[in-house]
């Protein structure tokens with residue numbers, strides 16, 4: 001059967017759950033979420049969902065400063081090239097495992113672009129390759 005597209009809030013919620021199933025057991029990335037940032041998943045998930053609803057569905061219920069949040073995180077634990085590569089690999093893998101279509105392609109493109117830009121911005125701030 002054809003995979004669904006990432007085109008409504010319920011599918012975005014399923015995507016976020018499947019993506020974090022990977023992130024939160026990865027030995028490189030899980031400690032960044034659980035120990036460094038000490039995230040409360042009950043607060044974090046709705047924010048990630050709202051973020052992707054904004055980028056994919058044009059909803060306007062996410063109004064936080066994602067770059068500054070990652071800058072603060074980076075000050076506590078440097079976010080390096082290998083971290084971004086692994087984060088993005090799980091993102092692309094999760095989309096491809098469960099979804100297909102125009103929004104699914106858009107999600108992968110946008111995530112790749114933002115990851116690249118975020119990494120470059122952190123490198124610029126720090127004045128060295130990360």
Ligand code: HEM
Pocket residue numbers: 029032033037039047048051064065066069070073079080083084087110111114115118
């Ligand atoms: C090395 C790669 C990344 C790591 C390890 C990472 C880790 C984290 C962590 C630990 C938080 C929680 C921060 C906190 O609450 O203090 C967070 C928040 C978030 N991340 Fe990332 N992240 C990465 C890349 C990205 C990228 C590329 C995007 C976007 C495409 C993204 C989107 C978000 C969003 C939307 C939030 C929620 C911020 C909020 O509280 O409003 N992250 N990330």
